Amino acid sequence: MWEYTDKVKEFFLKPKNVGEVENPDAVGEVGSIICGDALKLSIKVDKETNRIVDAKFQTFGCASAIASSSALTELVKGKTLEEASKITNQDIAAYLGGLPDEKMHCSVMGMEALEDAILKYKGEKKVLRPEENIICKCFDVSEEKIRKTAIENNLKTVEEITHYTKAGGGCGMCIPEIEQILKDVWSVREIRERPVEKKKLTNIQRMALIQDILEREIRPRLQADGGDIDLVDIEGSRVIVGLRGMCVDCPSGSMTIRGIEERLKDVTGQDISVVTE
Amino acid sequence: MKTIYLDNNATTQVAPEVVEAMLPYFTELYGNASSMHTFGGQVHGRIELARAQVAELIGAEPEEIIFTGCGTESDNTALMSAVESNPARRRIVTTRVEHSAILNFCKHLAAKGYHTTYLPVDTLGRFNMDALLEAIDDQTAVVSVMYANNETGVIFPIEEIGKILHARGILFHTDAVQVAGKIPINLKQLPVDMLSISGHKLHAPKGIGVLYVRKGTRFCPYLIGGHQEKGRRAGTENVASIVGLGKACELAKKELARGTAPLAALRDKLELALLESCPDAVVNGDRENRLPNTTSISFEYVEGEAILLRLNEFGICASSGSACTSGSLQPSHVLRAMGIPYTAVHGSVRFSLSSYNTQSEIDRVIEVLPPIIRELRSYSPFGRDKFEQYLCRLDAARAD
Secondary structure, eight states: OOOOOHHHHHHHHSOSSBSOOSSOSEEEEEEETTTTEEEEEEEEEETTTTEEEEEEEEEESOHHHHHHHHHHHHHHTTOBHHHHTTOOHHHHHHHTTOOOGGGHHHHHHHHHHHHHHHHHHTTOOOOOOTTOOEEETTTTEEHHHHHHHHHHHTOOSHHHHHHHHOTTSSSOTTHHHHHHHHHHHHOHHHHHTSOSSOOOOOHHHHHHHHHHHIIIIIHHHHHHTTEEEEEEEEETTEEEEEEEETTTTOTTHHHHHHHHHHHHHHHHOSOOEEEEO | OOOEEOBTTTOOOOOHHHHHHHGGGTTTOOOOTTOSSHHHHHHHHHHHHHHHHHHHHHTOOGGGEEEESOHHHHHHHHHHHHHHHOTTOOEEEEETTOOHHHHHHHHHHHHTTOEEEEEOBOTTOOBOHHHHHHHOOTTEEEEEOOSBOTTTOBBOOHHHHHHHHHHTTOEEEEEOTTTBTTBOOOTTTSOOSEEEEEGGGTTSOSSOEEEEEOTTOOOOOSSOSSOGGGGTSOSOOOHHHHHHHHHHHHHHHHHHHTOSHHHHHHHHHHHHHHHHHSSSEEEESOTTSBOTTEEEEEETTSOHHHHHHHHHTTTEEOEEOSHHHHSSSSOOHHHHHTTOOHHHHHTEEEEEOOTTOOHHHHHHHHHHHHHHHHHHHHHOSOOHHHHHHHHHHHHHHHHO
8 A cells, every 4th residue: 555645645535626728728748548647737828927827637547646637737827837847746746745756757747747738838849859769668768758857856776767757667678778877877977988889790799799688688587577588590680589488479579579679779789670480 | 434345355354253263372372282291282183173174175185284374385385396396397387367476486486497388368367278288298397277366256277277287197286365265175076286275365364374285296395394294394383373274264164055156146236236337347357257256347547546545435445456556567467468458457446255245335335436437537538539549559559
């Protein structure tokens, strides 16, 4: 059972501002039904003062997701867009008297919906930098979000990143990458030392590297979830694998394969395609 | 506020008769059964009575009953004994929907180099006999298949599986933690070599379990030390709990003799009323072949933890397979193995009844739950139209 504060319980049992505002000036949306939580925030803005005069939410999610969404609407009402844009997930959590660590992602979801609504109001598109890179394929979390959340909330471990963003909480394939990102974030100097261009590998080196990554990195993670993988063959840039155990017929099998593909592309610097036998 | 306890697959209330039977062993009868003096020795007789009571419930011989610390210990012991007593065989076959006491132990064995095969289930959570036939070979040390599933209540064809395995000389273990006391078990006819029971699921206290080991089955103890349980499980006997479990088995035997129909009728009443009053709700699992006390219902577009906490306000206890209640970010492995859509998994609620539940308690749930679902749905950005869009996307993703 989660230890929720009285404020969380109050905002879950009797949430304020449920629904959609009439003729909203902007609607911010985050999350999906697959991930287990989603939030739709609609706001009404006074054009002259730039103040948010009304805000309502619709949330699919657990008690803390509903409470965080409701808290968000209370926090933004009456604020100018500029003031509102400074609201962080920590503000939402603080308004509720704190959230369990494992539930901090609910407050992050609130902040993101607000950002999305404000951007949409201003008519701006979310700028996807070219290096925008989805790290966690299970919960669709980008490298940028992981970096931003880590810095804003002073997060140092993968576990904390999972609590705040869900990244790494699904198949776990991206955990080494999250570790790398945290290393980058907290020891800035190390980034500069990363080689700009990868040395071209010989065929044998490349095959050995692929085998090594599958054995040392991928396999233990799949095994931890009751699955397994065999390297069947490598034909040029085609890596043929067999999924075993729990991975057979797993609904996220194709995501797993894509995850492996990304990882192999990354380490070999070549356009690897991973296929099942 | 009175508690309405509908979470009996998680744990059960200790029967008052059980508590009464146990009390003397905390006070005046505190002796050690292994002692030479009468004061200690007299509790030995009481342990043997309890052993006979347990054996009686499941159609076993008393010497086939080993008392353990919990269901998990029974499961771990069974698997470990199976692989240790068949060192040449390196394969373990189980299902994807087992309790974590089996699944995580299999992962542990896999890390030690054993080959593990997890048999799939269909969308109704039913056992796949063809997959079993394909999976077993002369390398298979043990097959472990749960008797019934804790989340859906679906009962597996243990007799049929056992016949196949015994014809091929393969050891068969079944985790009957959810079954003992709920439906009759007769090991005289059931081709099972080892079977696990947990006391607290049948109105005995927590911290007591049973491993049934059929006479003649090669056995390697898991806990090593003193000569208790004829050297099959070391550690001073948990006398009070053993006595309590014996009493609970005696009560369960009487209860089963009265038949399971009234309990099933109560469950069915709850299930039908909820399905009728809540649109877009579905039952998870094979309704034709279930434990009489269990129903898993998915309420689309809402999230399980939110439902549970709203029910909690009315003193109603249930559980959910949603991600937010699992302690991880992944929803129930059982419902996922069945291929239940994520929308439904997140909104799943399990009610598990016991013979202590009353008509008026069920009426109360039927009264308060539908408005909760309606209200939570009114908060949700999803609804039937959105759900269909989601299905299209899912199909597209699958085709991809």
